[in-house]
Amino acid sequence: MSINLEKRTQQVGIILAKRGLPVAPKTRVGVALDVSGSAKHFYENGVIQETLDRLLAVAMKFDDDGNLDAWTFDNSVGEIPTITESDEGTYVKNKLLKSRVSLWGGTSYAPPLQKAMDFYFGEQAKPASGGFLGKLFGSKPAAPAATSQEPAMLLFITDGANGDEDRAAAVLREAAKSKTPVYFNMIGVGPANYFGFIQRMADELPNVGFVSMTSLSISDEQLFEAVVSEDFCEWAKKL
Numbered sequence: 001m002s003i004n005l006e007k008r009t010q011q012v013g014i015i016l017a018k019r020g021l022p023v024a025p026k027t028r029v030g031v032a033l034d035v036s037g038s039a040k041h042f043y044e045n046g047v048i049q050e051t052l053d054r055l056l057a058v059a060m061k062f063d064d065d066g067n068l069d070a071w072t073f074d075n076s077v078g079e080i081p082t083i084t085e086s087d088e089g090t091y092v093k094n095k096l097l098k099s100r101v102s103l104w105g106g107t108s109y110a111p112p113l114q115k116a117m118d119f120y121f122g123e124q125a126k127p128a129s130g131g132f133l134g135k136l137f138g139s140k141p142a143a144p145a146a147t148s149q150e151p152a153m154l155l156f157i158t159d160g161a162n163g164d165e166d167r168a169a170a171v172l173r174e175a176a177k178s179k180t181p182v183y184f185n186m187i188g189v190g191p192a193n194y195f196g197f198i199q200r201m202a203d204e205l206p207n208v209g210f211v212s213m214t215s216l217s218i219s220d221e222q223l224f225e226a227v228v229s230e231d232f233c234e235w236a237k238k239l
Contacts, residue, residue, distance in 0.1 A: 002085075005088060008104065009218055011057070011221060012058055012061040012228060015225060021236060025236045025239060026151075027062040027063065027152060027157045028069065028149060028150055029062050029151070030068065030192060031052070031068055031071075031083070031154070032071045032072075032155070035072045035078070035104065035105075036074045036107040036158075038107075040104050041158045042189075043092055048216075050216075051196070051216050055068060055089050055227070056087075062153070063079065067082045068083040069082055069083075069119065070083050072099075072101050072104065073107075073108065073112040074102050074104065074105030074107060075105045075107070075111075077115045078102055079115075080096050080099045105232045106163055109171075110171050113168060113172065114141060114171050117175060117182065118184075120152040121149065126209040128147075150186075151236070152183070153182070153232065155187065156185060157187045157216075158187070158195075159188070159190050160190065160194055161195065161196070164165065168197070169197075172205055173204075173214065176205045181239060183207050183208075183235050184207060184208045184209070186201070186210050187211045188211065188212050188227070189213050190213075192212045209232055211226045212225065
């Protein structure tokens with residue numbers, strides 16, 4: 001582990017202890033990255049790479065394998081390689097931008113949200129048959145959440161509003177209704193008024209958090225305080 005990553009992992013532990021979690025709960029950690037057209041500059045100026053280097057510390061603290069599962073999204077979802085310690089400083093250039101994923105399109109939240117649910121919880125994450133959800137995602141019934149399943153946290157980073165509010169809300173509400181042990185940490189980068197949908201979902205659902213940032217170019221401490229939020233820690237204490 002590099003010195004920077006080790007220090008950052010220690011910082012995450014300090015924040016957790018301050019929030020009443022001296023031992024980090026075993027949690028799988030993933031990140032969904034907005035690759036819509038408006039976000040392109042974040043990849044060109046190195047901001048996303050620096051952010052991923054720092055989020056690795058969160059995965060190192062929570063996840064047994066220390067890896068950060070990853071997806072991209074514009075109007076569709078892209079599967080990209082898992083981010084590991086060896087990717088520090090190089091992941092965006094060497095892996096993300098070389099992956100065969102859609103880049104620089106519009107913005108839809110539902111595809112990455114559902115993809116992460118399927119990845120972590122499999123058939124349990126499939127919406128129930130019939131009605132609006134059945135039309136959106138198929139007719140296979142969803143099984144109730146198993147309390148023994150390992151929890152997951154999805155760090156969802158976006159710089160703009162989505163064009164699929166109904167579909168995205170359906171995924172988030174289904175996860176809460178089925179009591180699937182997943183926390184959606186929705187990080188909006190830009191003017192707060194871009195993210196009314198995320199704010200409404202966070203106000204409505206116990207497993208959705210909203211962090212509003214004007215920039216990702218903030219200190220390690222500020223980023224970790226936002227990601228390992230009081231809201232997330234209170235959710236984790238109830239698992």
